[in-house]
Amino acid sequence: MNGTLNTPLLTHLDKTDALLEQWQQAEWIRPLDLGFARLIRALSEEQGETLSPLVLLLAALTSHQVGRGHVCIDLETLLADADTTLSLPPEEPATNDALSADPSHLKPADLLTRITLADCQSALSDAFAVSDGSRVAPLILTEGRLYLRRLWRYEQRIAEGIARRLALPSPVTEPDSPAAQTLSLALNTLFGPGETVDYQKLACALAARSRFSVITGGPGTGKTTTVVNLLAALQAVAGEDPERAGRVYRIRLAAPTGKAAARLNESIGGAVSRLPLAHLPGGIKPDDIPTKVTTLHRLLGSRPDSRKFRHNRDNPLMVDILVIDEASMVDVDLMASVFDALPAHAQLILLGDKDQLASVDAGAVLGELCQRANEGHYTPDTTAWLATITGTQVPDTLIDSNGQAMDQAVAMLRKSYRFQQDSGIRVLAEAVNASNLDERMRRHMREAAFDDVIWLNGHIRKPELDSTLQQICQHAVTGTPNAFRNQGQGRVVKGEQLPPPVGYRHYLDMLRDHRLNSDSPREAWDTLALRVLEAFNDFQILCALRRGPWGVEGLNDQIAEHLYSQKLIPRSQGWYAGRPVLVTGNDYNLGLMNGDIGITFSVPWDKTASGDVRETLRVAFPSSDGTESIRWISPSRLQQLETVYAMTVHKSQGSEFNHTCLVLPDRLSPVLTKELVYTGITRARNWFSLMTGDASVLSESVEQRVVRASGLASILGGQ
Ligand SMILES: Nc1ncnc2c1ncn2[C@@H]1O[C@H](COP(=O)(O)OP(=O)(O)OP(=O)(O)O)[C@@H](O)[C@H]1O
Numbered sequence: 001m002n003g004t005l006n007t008p009l010l011t012h013l014d015k016t017d018a019l020l021e022q023w024q025q026a027e028w029i030r031p032l033d034l035g036f037a038r039l040i041r042a043l044s045e046e047q048g049e050t051l052s053p054l055v056l057l058l059a060a061l062t063s064h065q066v067g068r069g070h071v072c073i074d075l076e077t078l079l080a081d082a083d084t085t086l087s088l089p090p091e092e093p094a095t096n097d098a099l100s101a102d103p104s105h106l107k108p109a110d111l112l113t114r115i116t117l118a119d120c121q122s123a124l125s126d127a128f129a130v131s132d133g134s135r136v137a138p139l140i141l142t143e144g145r146l147y148l149r150r151l152w153r154y155e156q157r158i159a160e161g162i163a164r165r166l167a168l169p170s171p172v173t174e175p176d177s178p179a180a181q182t183l184s185l186a187l188n189t190l191f192g193p194g195e196t197v198d199y200q201k202l203a204c205a206l207a208a209r210s211r212f213s214v215i216t217g218g219p220g221t222g223k224t225t226t227v228v229n230l231l232a233a234l235q236a237v238a239g240e241d242p243e244r245a246g247r248v249y250r251i252r253l254a255a256p257t258g259k260a261a262a263r264l265n266e267s268i269g270g271a272v273s274r275l276p277l278a279h280l281p282g283g284i285k286p287d288d289i290p291t292k293v294t295t296l297h298r299l300l301g302s303r304p305d306s307r308k309f310r311h312n313r314d315n316p317l318m319v320d321i322l323v324i325d326e327a328s329m330v331d332v333d334l335m336a337s338v339f340d341a342l343p344a345h346a347q348l349i350l351l352g353d354k355d356q357l358a359s360v361d362a363g364a365v366l367g368e369l370c371q372r373a374n375e376g377h378y379t380p381d382t383t384a385w386l387a388t389i390t391g392t393q394v395p396d397t398l399i400d401s402n403g404q405a406m407d408q409a410v411a412m413l414r415k416s417y418r419f420q421q422d423s424g425i426r427v428l429a430e431a432v433n434a435s436n437l438d439e440r441m442r443r444h445m446r447e448a449a450f451d452d453v454i455w456l457n458g459h460i461r462k463p464e465l466d467s468t469l470q471q472i473c474q475h476a477v478t479g480t481p482n483a484f485r486n487q488g489q490g491r492v493v494k495g496e497q498l499p500p501p502v503g504y505r506h507y508l509d510m511l512r513d514h515r516l517n518s519d520s521p522r523e524a525w526d527t528l529a530l531r532v533l534e535a536f537n538d539f540q541i542l543c544a545l546r547r548g549p550w551g552v553e554g555l556n557d558q559i560a561e562h563l564y565s566q567k568l569i570p571r572s573q574g575w576y577a578g579r580p581v582l583v584t585g586n587d588y589n590l591g592l593m594n595g596d597i598g599i600t601f602s603v604p605w606d607k608t609a610s611g612d613v614r615e616t617l618r619v620a621f622p623s624s625d626g627t628e629s630i631r632w633i634s635p636s637r638l639q640q641l642e643t644v645y646a647m648t649v650h651k652s653q654g655s656e657f658n659h660t661c662l663v664l665p666d667r668l669s670p671v672l673t674k675e676l677v678y679t680g681i682t683r684a685r686n687w688f689s690l691m692t693g694d695a696s697v698l699s700e701s702v703e704q705r706v707v708r709a710s711g712l713a714s715i716l717g718g719q
Pocket residue numbers: 200217218219220221222223224225226267417418
């Protein structure tokens with residue numbers, strides 16, 4: 001090791017350990033991170049080795065990064081900018097700020113400025129606990145990336161699963177083969193033979209050619225429509241393929257959360273019913289295209305108290321084609337399990353929006369696979385094949401004679417069909433995505449120049465905290481329709497008159513004014529609960545942060561107090577009728593999944609000892625199987641949940657609301673990124689409002705990007 005490591009903190013193992021402990025006590029790193037580093041130390045000592053303090057430090061930091069969604073640490077990036085890479089001290093102040101009060105403490109970045117890449121490489125390669133992957137070790141170092149072994153294995157399994165599928169021959173590769181001709185006929189029937197570029201048609205063709213494909217697109221670009229057409233085209237090919245003897249493909253549809261599965265369930269049935277099946281080759285029947293969507297956990301067969309799934313390499317799924325919607329939310333752990341459970345021949349199609357936030361847990365698989373999607377990188381071979389099969393010429397800007405194998409399996413939908421050309425939500429989302437929120441756009445938002453977007457306090461640069469929180473609370477009650485252009489009246493979307501935006505009073509009134517009683521049948525209660533849950537979905541406050549007055553914790557308290565002061569709810573704490581709750585962990589016994597939302601009802605279903613009717617509280621959750629039934633669960637049985645007047649943008653992924661209000665705090669922090677703002681805006685179907693603690697935070701946030709360290713793109717790019 002070279003002489004730059006002259007600080008005792010990196011020459012004495014006990015001192016490094018003590019520093020890590022200090023960081024852990026200040027909640028900069030997790031107990032798990034410290035524990036992992038100590039495990040590495042113990043392992044080395046068992047081998048009679050004295051661990052390098054630098055390896056102890058890097059072990060803790062790698063584990064810390066995994067907790068922040070990274071699959072690994074890229075050492076060069078870490079050394080170039082440790083502050084940004086590690087985000088330490090953390091963006092949200094810990095409850096215990098003893099450390100930050102101590103001026104003598106060292107940040108990881110202070111320590112790492114003294115370290116070179118060569119120091120890291122040499123310390124790591126000397127350590128027994130670190131391997132290059134050729135032997136089992138808790139840390140893996142490969143191409144300058146340091147992994148926890150578990151995460152490295154996930155990435156390897158995903159890369160292998162993708163590469164193997166990309167290499168499989170396809171019956172439609174030869175344009176004059178019968179299968180390719182059938183595909184071409186099916187696509188022309190589904191989309192028309194038009195010569196203008198139809199990205200949906202191109203996406204179907206690309207995905208039909210490969211056993212692994214990704215279709216990415218922003219909201220309303222037709223991902224669902226495209227995949228339904230794709231499945232019809234694939235079944236048409238299967239029906240004509242003598243090798244399959246007319247057997248149709250076994251297709252399954254899945255999404256990472258119950259909410260996302262339910263949303264796809266709602267839209268897919270309609271899209272399937274519109275298919276021109278009678279005109280397609282292959283004699284496809286309506287039942288050949290599935291309309292039921294399940295969660296990935298259910299599909300893979302999750303078992304209580306186990307990370308392992310029932311379906312795996314030894315017990316694969318009975319499936320020929322698997323479609324995963326909202327794939328941006330799938331972390332590397334779950335994605336690796338998907339590849340394990342898929343039979344070797346099975347085709348995997350990932351759908352999602354590459355610009356959204358990545359999964360909460362480690363990995364950004366979809367985002368990484370789509371890194372080059374904007375520019376296409378289709379080879380001349382692919383382009384010629386697409387022209388023959390679809391009759392469409394790919395624009396020159398998307399052609400690249402050096403395109404990689406993975407590029408040929410990624411399709412991007414580029415036209416929004418949901419939002420009209422002048423929709424503020426669409427224009428704003430595009431501007432955020434391009435990190436281009438100019439003054440004209442900000443003025444448009446402030447002055448309600450768009451029909452559907454309003455920046456409620458955008459004219460005040462630094463609004464006062466209390467009055468802003470008060471304004472958010474009032475907005476939460478009514479949705480402030482008057483602030484929108486034309487008071488939110490008279491908008492017509494796709495030929496239908498849209499009601500003005502609403503706030504939480506809408507569902508609370510419904511809950512209060514119902515006429516059901518103890519004689520009412522259970523079905524009537526189910527119907528009411530469905531209506532109330534739907535009404536709750538009409539409005540949602542989204543926050544960037546968890547802690548502090550601008551975070552979900554503070555805002556939930558504030559809003560509950562305000563609703564109570566308005567007599568809209570009977571109390572502001574604990575359980576009460578009207579309390580909306582978000583499930584924050586999977587509960588397999590109750591059949592509830594992380595992200596499920598329920599509303600508390602007071603129901604007359606109990607009796608006192610003397611036989612009188614007694615009101616009791618039950619939380620109504622929509623069923624997870626896509627049917628219109630309700631699960632009524634006693635509050636005492638619910639373990640992991642929080643009130644959900646305000647929700648983090650992270651948790652809102654996979655959901656959509658009629659009206660969302662995004663709350664941005666009064667100062668910039670690393671969590672405020674373009675992806676977060678984009679995800680928040682695109683959760684809104686018809687109305688979007690913005691509240692800021694400081695007007696400049698909006699523009700500053702969209703200048704920041706989420707960059708997650710991982711090696712997937714590099715492994716696949718090297719194929
Ligand atoms: N090629 C098309 N021509 C006309 N309308 C279309 C086309 N494709 C999709 N649409 C319409 O646009 C709307 C959005 O389509 P779809 O639900 O398929 O998009 P999506 O990308 O899955 O949306 P989401 O953002 O909800 O995931 C639907 O009303 C659909 O009928």
